[in-house]
Amino acid sequence: MTDNSSTMLSFRKSGTKVSLRLHKIFFHADHEVLHEVALFIMDKKKKTPLIRNFISQNKCKIKEPSVRKVNLVSNGTYYDLKKIFNSLNKQYFNETINTSITWGRRRKSTEVRKVTLGSYNRDNNMIRINPLLDKISVPLFFVEFIVYHEMLHADMGIGEKAGRRVIHSPEFRKREKLFKYYHKAMAWEEKNMNFFYI
Numbered sequence: 229m230t231d232n233s234s235t236m237l238s239f240r241k242s243g244t245k246v247s248l249r250l251h252k253i254f255f256h257a258d259h260e261v262l263h264e265v266a267l268f269i270m271d272k273k274k275k276t277p278l279i280r281n282f283i284s285q286n287k288c289k290i291k292e293p294s295v296r297k298v299n300l301v302s303n304g305t306y307y308d309l310k311k312i313f314n315s316l317n318k319q320y321f322n323e324t325i326n327t328s329i330t331w332g333r334r335r336k337s338t339e340v341r342k343v344t345l346g347s348y349n350r351d352n353n354m355i356r357i358n359p360l361l362d363k364i365s366v367p368l369f370f371v372e373f374i375v376y377h378e379m380l381h382a383d384m385g386i387g388e389k390a391g392r393r394v395i396h397s398p399e400f401r402k403r404e405k406l407f408k409y410y411h412k413a414m415a416w417e418e419k420n421m422n423f424f425y426i
Contacts, residue, residue, distance in 0.1 A: 229255065233290050233353050235383045236283050236324045239269055240399065253286040268322065280323055290326065300330040304362035312368075312375050313355075320376065320406065327382045329375070332356040346374040348381040355382065373413035380404060 229252045239248045246269055254262070264278045302310040309329045317325050327348070345358045355378040361371050384400055404410065 231291060232385070233326060235321075236290075236326060237265065237268075237279065237322070238324065238383055241269075251290065253283070253289050256286075257282055272322070276322055283324070283326075287326075300328055302329055302331065304331055304359065306362050306364055306366075307368070307371050309357055309375065312372055313379070316372060316376050316379060321379065321383060325379050325382055327353050327355055327379070329355040329357070331359045331362060334359050346378045348378045350382075350385070353382070355379065367416060369409040370413050370416050373407055373409060376407050377404060 230249055231252055232249070235249070236251045236253070237249070239246055241247075248265075248269065250265070254265075257265075261278050261282045264276050267274050268276050268279065302308060302313075309331060313325075313327075313329045317323050332347075343358055343360060345361060347356050348354070349356070355375065357371070357374060357378070360366075361374060380400060380403055381395075384397075384403070407413070
């Protein structure tokens with residue numbers, strides 16, 4: 229049971245074992261909701277209206293981190309991040325990711341460096357996407373991949389191995405490849421690497 233404000237439900241299978249993470253609001257879930265959780269674990273493609281309704285009805289019980297208010301700007305010139313987020317949340321996360329998303333601020337710099345295309349901040353439960361991606365020359369599938377990548381961080385958190393933080397674990401990389409256009413996104417990034425230097 230967790231107090232994670234970004235992911236309400238997630239699980240991982242290893243052989244016959246299942247590791248399940250549920251937000252503590254599920255302490256108060258009735259038998260029907262918990263039964264649907266069990267069915268969802270057995271078949272991730274199964275529809276879960278009871279779980280979605282339960283989370284929606286209990287949003288007031290989910291603690292939001294106490295951080296300064298940030299002005300969210302999800303609608304860009306070419307891409308609407310909230311629309312992309314909602315679509316991915318439904319397709320890959322069963323609508324369990326409860327995270328805000330915004331375009332980052334445009335920054336001018338004369339220094340040549342690799343830019344960060346996206347980030348997830350657990351403290352304020354927010355995904356930021358670099359506004360460099362809000363261009364007609366950047367394909368939708370690549371923007372979707374960057375958003376999906378950061379949603380995975382929100383879902384999985386940061387692991388630990390031998391006392392060291394593991395941000396991109398083997399399990400993370402495995403789930404990253406579940407994105408429909410993963411290989412296409414990787415090929416496009418490789419071909420356009422210079423685009424991501426400023």
